Amino acid sequence: MKLSLRGEYALRALIVLGLNYHEHVVPIQVISEQQNIPKRFLEQILGDLKSVGIVESKRGVAGGYRLRMAPDHITLAAVIRHIEGPLAPVSCVSVRFYERCSCPDEAKCGIRSIMKEVRDAIAALLEKYTVAQLCERVRKLQGENLNPLDYII
Amino acid sequence: MKLSLRGEYALRALIVLGLNYHEHVVPIQVISEQQNIPKRFLEQILGDLKSVGIVESKRGVAGGYRLRMAPDHITLAAVIRHIEGPLAPVSCVSVRFYERCSCPDEAKCGIRSIMKEVRDAIAALLEKYTVAQLCERVRKLQGENLNPLDYII
DNA sequence: TTTAATGCTTAGTAATATAATAAACTAAAT
DNA sequence: ATTTAGTTTATTATATTACTAAGCATTAAA
Numbered sequence: 001m002k003l004s005l006r007g008e009y010a011l012r013a014l015i016v017l018g019l020n021y022h023e024h025v026v027p028i029q030v031i032s033e034q035q036n037i038p039k040r041f042l043e044q045i046l047g048d049l050k051s052v053g054i055v056e057s058k059r060g061v062a063g064g065y066r067l068r069m070a071p072d073h074i075t076l077a078a079v080i081r082h083i084e085g086p087l088a089p090v091s092c093v094s095v096r097f098y099e100r101c102s103c104p105d106e107a108k109c110g111i112r113s114i115m116k117e118v119r120d121a122i123a124a125l126l127e128k129y130t131v132a133q134l135c136e137r138v139r140k141l142q143g144e145n146l147n148p149l150d151y152i153i
Numbered sequence: 154m155k156l157s158l159r160g161e162y163a164l165r166a167l168i169v170l171g172l173n174y175h176e177h178v179v180p181i182q183v184i185s186e187q188q189n190i191p192k193r194f195l196e197q198i199l200g201d202l203k204s205v206g207i208v209e210s211k212r213g214v215a216g217g218y219r220l221r222m223a224p225d226h227i228t229l230a231a232v233i234r235h236i237e238g239p240l241a242p243v244s245c246v247s248v249r250f251y252e253r254c255s256c257p258d259e260a261k262c263g264i265r266s267i268m269k270e271v272r273d274a275i276a277a278l279l280e281k282y283t284v285a286q287l288c289e290r291v292r293k294l295q296g297e298n299l300n301p302l303d304y305i306i
Numbered sequence: 307t308t309t310a311a312t313g314c315t316t317a318g319t320a321a322t323a324t325a326a327t328a329a330a331c332t333a334a335a336t
Numbered sequence: 337a338t339t340t341a342g343t344t345t346a347t348t349a350t351a352t353t354a355c356t357a358a359g360c361a362t363t364a365a366a
Contacts (some may be wrong), residue, residue, distance in 0.1 A: 001154065001155065001240050002154065002155045002242055002326085003188060003242045003243045003268065004323090004324065005255070005324080005325065005326095006324075006325075008254070008255070008264065011264050012256075015263060017323080025341090027341065028341075030342080036255065038325080038326060039328070040327060040328080041325065041326055041327085043343080044326090044343075046342090046345090047342085047343070057341095057342060057343090058257050058341090058342085059330095059332075059334060059340095059341060059343085060333050060334025060335055060339095060340065060342080060343050061333095061334060061335040061336070061339070061340045061341070062334085062335070062340080062341085063334075063335095063340075063341045063342060064341075064342085065342090067306070070323045076267070084346075087265065089154050089155055089156045090156045090161065095361090101161070102158070102161070102189065103165075105315085107294070108291070108294040108295050110287045110290035110291040110294060111161065111164050111165070111168075111252075111287065113294070114229070114278075114282055114286075114287065115156065115292055116289070117278055118154070118275055118278050118279070120275075121274040121278060122271055122274065122275065124274075125267075125270055125271050125277065126271065127272060130266055132269075134263045134264065134267065135263070135353095136265035137266055137267070138261070138263040139205070140265060141260070141261040141262075141266070141330085142241075143364060148273070157352090157353065157354085158353075158355095159353075159354075169355065179345045180311085181311090181312080182311095183310080187340065191354080191356085192357070193356060193357080194354065194355055194356085196313075196315095197355095199313090200313085200314070200315085210312095210313060211312085211313085211363085212308095212311095212313050212314080212315075212362045212363060213310095213311070213313060213361090213363025213364060214310070214311045214312060214362090214363055214364040214365065215311080215312080215363080215364065216311075216312045216313060216362085216363070216364090217312075217313085217364090218313090236324065244336055246323075293335090296327075306353075
């Protein structure tokens with residue numbers, strides 16, 4: 001598993017939306033400026049998250065994005081799988097993105113059997129952590145009494 | 154951490170060399186045919202492993218490659234770090250390939266603190282496993298009594 | 307001392323992925 | 337009607353991946 005900028009931006013945007021979960025919708029512009037993410041690029045990323053039902057949008061004046069699910073129901077695994085693809089280091093050990101690799105017999109492949117352990121370790125962590133926990137960490141790290149829109153992620 | 158074909162080929166080649174550790178040198182040609190790895194590409198990869206002292210070569214007639222270190226001294230972490238780069242999902246949590254990322258304050262970055270756990274989980278496994286253990290798995294999976302050059306990896 | 311089998315070195319390339327940018331459109335609120 | 341904001345579809349620059357090509361250098365054996 002490798003987190004590209006695209007994936008990092010997605011997580012940062014979700015934290016902003018998570019910290020503002022009970023407030024109004026947050027415009028792309030605001031997320032873009034606060035997090036220093038190119039606006040056009042962020043549009044694509046949020047559109048992508050919308051298509052899987054992680055966020056929802058409101059158009060027009062006073063429009064923007066909000067989470068569509070409670071922050072503690074959005075696992076990092078779900079987000080990263082959708083933005084980046086497989087969590088596994090090789091796709092022949094991926095559960096959701098399985099693809100055959102070049103070895104002749106998977107059942108007898110030594111590399112595969114070790115990479116399976118690596119995948120499981122990664123997946124265990126990323127299935128455990130949610131956007132809510134990410135937000136919690138940000139609050140803990142930066143102090144409880146900040147305004148949601150002042151958090152630096 | 155993501156294993157590209159290059160990295161997979163490196164591991165497969167090291168298994169072949171590991172299984173033949175006490176024998177003579179193994180020619181690229183043999184590894185290439187047995188493992189179905191493009192020869193020229195494998196030359197590059199083995200040259201790369203040679204430059205870090207993981208394998209050594211003998212030129213000329215009856216030349217080839219052998220491990221330069223005992224198989225149980227070659228961790229998968231060392232191999233993968235050299236072939237693929239950082240084990241960490243983002244390089245701001247990488248121990249050996251650290252690079253600053255785009256967030257304003259790393260100490261307060263929630264993403265970073267979770268990705269650090271992911272890195273540690275991956276590194277723990279890959280530091281633990283060695284080429285010797287990989288070879289052991291191959292032997293276990295395929296039967297003890299095969300000739301080293303008959304193993305299918 | 308030649309020759310054939312090997313590794314070594316440098317360069318080039320095609321395909322794909324990454325990280326954007328651009329332009330024009332649609333929807334909603336005032 | 338106008339302005340704010342999300343939507344859609346292309347386009348582009350750069351980097352990475354997985355090779356491929358060509359020719360040189362070394363060594364053992366005939």
